[in-house]
Amino acid sequence: MKIIVLGAGAWGTAVAMSAAQHPAGHAVTLWARDAAQAAQMQTQRQNARYLPGITLPPSITLAHGDFAALWTGADLVIVATPMAALRGMLQALHGCAAPVAWLCKGFEAAPLGVDSSSFGLLAHEIQAQVAPDLIAGVFSGPSFAQEVALGQPTALVAASAHAQVRDALVSAFHSPSVRVYANEDIVGVEVGGAVKNVLAIATGLCDGLALGLNARAALITRGLAEMTRLGLALGARPDTFMGLSGLGDLVLTATGDLSRNRRVGMLLAEGKTLQQAVESLGHVAEGVYSARTVAQRAAALGVDMPITRAVVALLDGQLTPADAVVTLMGRGPASELT
Numbered sequence: 001m002k003i004i005v006l007g008a009g010a011w012g013t014a015v016a017m018s019a020a021q022h023p024a025g026h027a028v029t030l031w032a033r034d035a036a037q038a039a040q041m042q043t044q045r046q047n048a049r050y051l052p053g054i055t056l057p058p059s060i061t062l063a064h065g066d067f068a069a070l071w072t073g074a075d076l077v078i079v080a081t082p083m084a085a086l087r088g089m090l091q092a093l094h095g096c097a098a099p100v101a102w103l104c105k106g107f108e109a110a111p112l113g114v115d116s117s118s119f120g121l122l123a124h125e126i127q128a129q130v131a132p133d134l135i136a137g138v139f140s141g142p143s144f145a146q147e148v149a150l151g152q153p154t155a156l157v158a159a160s161a162h163a164q165v166r167d168a169l170v171s172a173f174h175s176p177s178v179r180v181y182a183n184e185d186i187v188g189v190e191v192g193g194a195v196k197n198v199l200a201i202a203t204g205l206c207d208g209l210a211l212g213l214n215a216r217a218a219l220i221t222r223g224l225a226e227m228t229r230l231g232l233a234l235g236a237r238p239d240t241f242m243g244l245s246g247l248g249d250l251v252l253t254a255t256g257d258l259s260r261n262r263r264v265g266m267l268l269a270e271g272k273t274l275q276q277a278v279e280s281l282g283h284v285a286e287g288v289y290s291a292r293t294v295a296q297r298a299a300a301l302g303v304d305m306p307i308t309r310a311v312v313a314l315l316d317g318q319l320t321p322a323d324a325v326v327t328l329m330g331r332g333p334a335s336e337l338t
Contacts (some may be wrong), residue, residue: 012080188240204265
């Protein structure tokens, strides 16, 4: 297969490496927005900024600049940009006949000074709005880029309403180290990928305050309930949230030491400001940017998400880490099934 990966961050690089090492011998091109980064990766054969010390397979071709010509004859195009850049990338892919899949997880936040009525969307909703002719879907699931780049065992989900997209993702990535499951429920897969980032900030706060494993388990479990409620309100299937992109991705991001969103919560618990926490990461923590949008979308649908609301208040500086815990623990009794 001819595979184009647009975006040379940690996850885009890892996915390109996984495809390039596939037994089928795919032809993989990794496109970087920054010409200097592309040149550095070509010379050093590693992504020194995002995945230092991990050697790129010799079969990966590096590219930069105008990528319109790259997808000619492509069998699959992967968009590996943050959520904030997805709208522009999909618009730029107008006319692409190949299956397209994005890797980003989150709800789109409105830029400052822009009417938010057309934002707060999941990735597939953005695509329906700006590039409805694309045959597209999402590639998601519990995965840290570093482990995928190192070829460690990983299970992922190829979600799309189009069998052509699901089949292309399976053919591109299913291998001895990566198991790919197909799923038609793109809404559920995207909701799981978006909300788990917000919940991981809460569990990072819990761990940073040394509240114990009981508290962490409670947050993960009640967070899964919040995620499911929002997903069902948006039309997802309930069983998706017990799968890789729901429970699986939540557990990984909420407990793994490589989780950037969990790290944000831990840094806030240490007394760092949000700006200090984000700047120290060197990578995007999508939960920081999508938390408010998740809460707004839930409120518009009448979905109760108390953990998410507490995270938003924490990020906005309206609650201290200790106050956020008091707010959640001080809620009145309720049925577990509501």
